[in-house]
Amino acid sequence: MTLNFSHLQSIGWTNYFMQQLSAQLSFDELTALHSDEEPTNQPYAVFRITAIHRDRIEAIGELGSSNLISTDLLCPPEFRPTSLFLAVGDWVLAERAEEHWRIKLVVEPKSRLQRLSVDQPQLIAANLDYLWIVTSANQDFNLKRLQRYLALALEANIEPVVILTKSDLCSEAELEEYLAQLKKLNCHLIHAISTLEGTGLDTLKTYLNSGTSIALVGSSGVGKSSLLNALAGTQQEVAGIREDDDKGKHTTTARQLFFIDSADEKAHGKVAVIDTPGMRELQLFNSQQGIEETFADIHSLAQDCRFSDCHHEQEPGCKVREALENGTIDPSDFNNYQKLLKEDEHIKRRDLGSHAERKHQRSFSKMVKTMNKEIW
Ligand SMILES: Nc1nc2c(ncn2[C@@H]2O[C@H](COP(=O)(O)OP(=O)(O)OP(=O)(O)O)[C@@H](O)[C@H]2O)c(=O)[nH]1
Numbered sequence: 001m002t003l004n005f006s007h008l009q010s011i012g013w014t015n016y017f018m019q020q021l022s023a024q025l026s027f028d029e030l031t032a033l034h035s036d037e038e039p040t041n042q043p044y045a046v047f048r049i050t051a052i053h054r055d056r057i058e059a060i061g062e063l064g065s066s067n068l069i070s071t072d073l074l075c076p077p078e079f080r081p082t083s084l085f086l087a088v089g090d091w092v093l094a095e096r097a098e099e100h101w102r103i104k105l106v107v108e109p110k111s112r113l114q115r116l117s118v119d120q121p122q123l124i125a126a127n128l129d130y131l132w133i134v135t136s137a138n139q140d141f142n143l144k145r146l147q148r149y150l151a152l153a154l155e156a157n158i159e160p161v162v163i164l165t166k167s168d169l170c171s172e173a174e175l176e177e178y179l180a181q182l183k184k185l186n187c188h189l190i191h192a193i194s195t196l197e198g199t200g201l202d203t204l205k206t207y208l209n210s211g212t213s214i215a216l217v218g219s220s221g222v223g224k225s226s227l228l229n230a231l232a233g234t235q236q237e238v239a240g241i242r243e244d245d246d247k248g249k250h251t252t253t254a255r256q257l258f259f260i261d262s263a264d265e266k267a268h269g270k271v272a273v274i275d276t277p278g279m280r281e282l283q284l285f286n287s288q289q290g291i292e293e294t295f296a297d298i299h300s301l302a303q304d305c306r307f308s309d310c311h312h313e314q315e316p317g318c319k320v321r322e323a324l325e326n327g328t329i330d331p332s333d334f335n336n337y338q339k340l341l342k343e344d345e346h347i348k349r350r351d352l353g354s355h356a357e358r359k360h361q362r363s364f365s366k367m368v369k370t371m372n373k374e375i376w
């Protein structure tokens with residue numbers, strides 16, 4: 001009963017991951033992976049993480065050629081804290097541990113989204129094809145926040161898609177205005193929808209191909225879970241209709257991967273969709289390239305400034321200043337570009353500092369230990 005991965009392919013497994021896994025295993029381990037054992041004796045199995053809770057990790061995998069199974073995985077200490085080592089959407093190889101499965105390694109991911117949360121790096125999701133950046137056609141709308149999400153996606157080489165929800169809440173003219181604003185973003189995939197009226201949902205079907213992985217991100221209350229429900233007909237929790245719409249109420253509390261039927265012809269095709277809780281703030285880090293891509297026009301002008309370390313303030317030969325003065329670039333975009341780069345630089349420096357400090361502390365305690373040994 002050789003592992004055939006056929007069901008795994010429908011939930012996103014590809015040759016790319018097989019190659020990564022093969023490179024991470026010894027010859028004996030690879031042989032064991034492809035052993036002819038009955039599923040009940042199979043020593044290893046591949047799983048995709050669907051949710052990470054404090055005390056357990058939910059995953060879905062394939063045993064033998066049987067259907068996909070859901071199970072909880074045991075998580076050894078080397079993968080803790082999980083927020084640093086594992087993300088929803090990751091593929092892992094697990095080994096049998098009596099009647100359980102224990103994580104042995106994480107298959108090198110194709111992409112990973114991460115942010116800084118309470119000063120700690122935190123993985124958000126892994127192995128995505130698209131990031132659906134969701135915003136609503138009301139007071140939530142904020143171009144600067146969307147630019148952060150865009151940088152997050154571009155840094156991770158994930159195709160961003162901006163989805164404007166609740167189009168039923170505004171007039172046609174207001175909707176046009178929102179869309180005109182969105183067109184200024186360096187993102188060409190923009191959709192306006194209403195889950196209440198069911199409009200625009202068909203246009204999203206082009207993304208729902210078998211084996212594709214998507215994550216929904218955006219502020220609390222913009223309608224991420226409602227959109228997933230509308231596409232899937234599933235019923236994970238969404239807020240009841242609120243009078244005072246969207247302010248500050250967090251309905252979804254954990255990241256979770258769902259599978260919905262693909263819109264293409266493939267039988268049993270699935271699309272992995274990760275619903276995430278609304279983020280109060282998105283603190284980027286290690287995202288310089290993503291920020292530069294988000295503001296590609298400004299970044300490209302900056303390459304032509306006379307001084308390579310130009311701050312675009314009073315320096316002569318500054319192409320960015322020139323473009324600001326003649327109105328080719330938007331001052332608010334420029335401010336956000338500068339702000340995000342400064343934040344990134346600041347975090348980079350602070351991180352290095354704290355890392356150096358930890359290293360220093362370690363070598364100090366090592367020295368104390370050696371001294372103690374020598375004395376006693
Ligand atoms: N008018 C209108 N309301 C909507 C639409 N989509 C969602 N809502 C409402 O918006 C509120 C929030 O929807 P959710 O889907 O829970 O929002 P969310 O983005 O998942 O929020 P969190 O889980 O807190 O991050 C609910 O009251 C929904 O009924 C829409 O297209 N039009």
Ligand SMILES: [Mg+2]
Nearest residue numbers: 224225251252
């Ligand atoms: Mg939600």
Ligand SMILES: [Zn+2]
Nearest residue numbers: 305310312318
């Ligand atoms: Zn300049």
